[in-house]
Amino acid sequence: MKEELSILVQAQYPLIYLLTPEEERAEQAIAKIAAEKTQHQRVFVWTVTQGIVEYGQARQQTQHNTISPQAAIQWAIQQRDPGIFIFKDLHEFISSAEVKRWLRDAIASFKGTEKIVVLMSPVQEVPIELEKEVVVLDFPLPTMQELNQVLSKQSEKVRNPRISTEIREKLLKAALGLTRDEAEKVYRKAAVKAGRLTESEVEIILSEKKQLIRRNGILEYIEEDETIDAIGGLEELKHWLRQRSNAFTERAREYGLPQPKGMLILGVPGCGKSLIAKTTSRLWGLPILRLDMGRVYDGSMVGRSEANLRNALKTAESISPAILFIDELDKSFAGGTGSADSDGGTSSRIFGSFLTWMQEKTSPVFVMATANRIERLPGEFLRKGRFDEIFFVDLPVPEERQEIFRIHLSKRRSEIERFDLAQLANMSDGFSGAEIEQAIVAAMYEAFAQDREFTQLDIIAALKATLPLSRTMTEQVTALRNWARERARPAASSTAEYQRLES
Ligand SMILES: Nc1ncnc2c1ncn2[C@@H]1O[C@H](COP(=O)(O)OP(=O)(O)O)[C@@H](O)[C@H]1O
Ligand SMILES: [Mg+2]
CATH class of the missing domain: 3.40.50.300 (P-loop containing nucleotide triphosphate hydrolases)
Structure with a gap:
């Protein structure tokens, strides 16, 4: 939470590790917290390219000789006034013995002063030596409120900038989970594409979001048509x-x-x-x-x-x-x-x-x-x-198999009265749902190759030709069952379970 960051700053935690890919937003948040404090704190930002620059100042206003991380930390220690010193991407250097030592010195010298080091980085790398001294904090993604500001800015650019509360909420919800830059991008894209921001643009935003989420490669949006x-x-x-x-x-x-x-x-x-x-x-x-x-x-x-x-x-x-x-x-x-x-x-x-x-x-x-x-x-x-x-x-019992046959046959043919489902269920003892489906498909291939409609007999032949997994893996299945009997709840109805024990 952003409040959490504020609390840590108020409480004078000397070393805060702020995890975020959103440097600009995080900097703004810190500057805001600093400005709101009773005792004003200046904010300085270190990067390896610029050295230390005061927040809000031009890039040229860099502090002399503060490019190296060691020198920069030393500089921070020397400051007398209250200050928040943001170090961007220090994780690249943090394993160096010298940097670690300087950081520990800084922490020691900051105690009781209004000085704080914030390590800002998209990845977490905390050496053991610092583990006890550092608080790691995830900087949260934008809230609906923040997204609202982004949306308002984009909506000024379209022809009809008035958006009803209801649609606004949908547009905001659709962009939840994105960084501020990403949200801005999807709103802009929707606005440009359609020349407006209305309910119909929610879809554009959602599909853009899916793409962005897909691009990170770890999470994937799934769309399942089956019920x-x-x-x-x-x-x-x-x-x-x-x-x-x-x-x-x-x-x-x-x-x-x-x-x-x-x-x-x-x-x-x-x-x-x-x-x-x-x-x-x-x-x-x-x-x-x-x-x-x-x-x-x-x-x-x-x-x-x-x-x-x-x-x-x-x-x-x-x-x-x-x-x-x-x-x-x-x-x-x-x-x-x-x-x-x-x-x-x-x-x-x-x-x-x-x-x-x-x-x-x-x-x-x-x-x-x-x-x-x-x-x-x-x-x-x-x-x-x-x-x-x-x-x-567990493996399906006869009634369940009958239902599975019914489901998969109905999916492929409208009239399934010509199949004797009870017989198929009886002949598929030990088959899983997936194997039942495969047997139907195999039967269809067989008949299709002979240029005719598939029948009960084709399915029976396919069942007979299949050695179900449960038979090749009897031991594993039995072990799983025994384990589950006492520790898990059966997914099938209790009558089915009862029949299974009887058979
Ligand atoms: N109980 C069932 N009812 C209908 N179809 C089933 C059933 N079990 C499996 N299938 C079919 O087999 C396919 C693969 O099943 P899946 O859900 O991947 O099994 P699991 O995850 O248990 O290994 C499903 O997509 C479905 O077509
Ligand atoms: Mg599976």
Whole structure:
């Protein structure tokens, strides 16, 4: 929060690490805080190209001989007046013994004075020597209020600058999650493209935002056309989700309900875990963002992966309420805790920061994670209270298979009376939803090649030709079931579960 920065400055924290890609906005915020203080503080900015320049002064007004970081810190120590000294991108130099030492000297000499060093950088790099002295703070993305200023400026340039409150709110919401520069860019683009800023431009802004988010490569907007009705079985899970359709509304808060935190869907591959997660977006009317954990990891520089994760989570929070989808969590955090630190501990640190975030988040971001295996999943994930619920998705029972056949056949043919669904369900024991779908497709190919319509017999032949995964992986499936029996809630209805135990 920006208030947090203000509090830290008021409280005379001598060393603040401000994480942000938005230098200009952050500088302005600091200058504002400094100006509002009872005892006026001057603000100085250091860059490796200019040295120290007072905030608001021309670039030429640089302090003599302050290009080197050491000299600049020394200069700050020598100042008698209250001041905030912003160092931009000092992370590039911070591992040098001298810079570290000068910073510690500065902290020691600033105690009891009105002097503060702010390290401003898009990446976090704090040497251990400074860990105890520094407060790391994420500079938040623009609020609706700030975006409103950006929007107002752009709307002056269009023909009809008056925007109703309702549309203004939509235009602002559409740009949430962007930096100020990015927001300005999308508003300008929409204004130029359409010559106006009305409700129809919300779409332009949203699609621009999707592009920007896509470009960072870690988060991805997903659009799923299927609805929850395209999934056969899993009644309990569907019921749970349907029941929470309005869980992120103002009304739910007023009622006194807590915001759902997240769910983990665990289970056999090909049984609809990913699909049901994606359809929740439409069911709840919330955007869904996929977090690609593989792309979070960046070995190029220490601290890079953490920064990636933090930025992604920050973006997700800023467009909340939203769903954060982490598919195959077990793969993402493989080699997390417990394993040898083959990657210098990066994955366990990432894992740690993710858990902390989940624990502490107050913004309405619902985490929807799926996993195929449990043995690679760090135990902390499975502890009670981490997720609202852990669901176990098992292979479909006969009635569910019948429904899955019905769904996939109806998708491809309008009249499905000619198929005996009960027979197909009986003949597909041990098949997953994905395998049932594949059998139908295989049958269609077969018939298409012979230039005729596909039939019940084609599907039966395809089923017979398939060795389902559950049969080649019996042990894994059994192990998963045994594990889940006591620790997770069955995603299918309890009658289905009962029948499964009977059979
Ligand atoms: N229960 C189901 N009902 C309908 N289709 C299903 C079901 N389970 C799987 N499928 C089909 O198989 C595809 C792959 O399933 P997916 O959700 O990726 O499985 P998982 O994530 O559990 O491995 C789905 O897109 C869907 O077409
Ligand atoms: Mg999946």
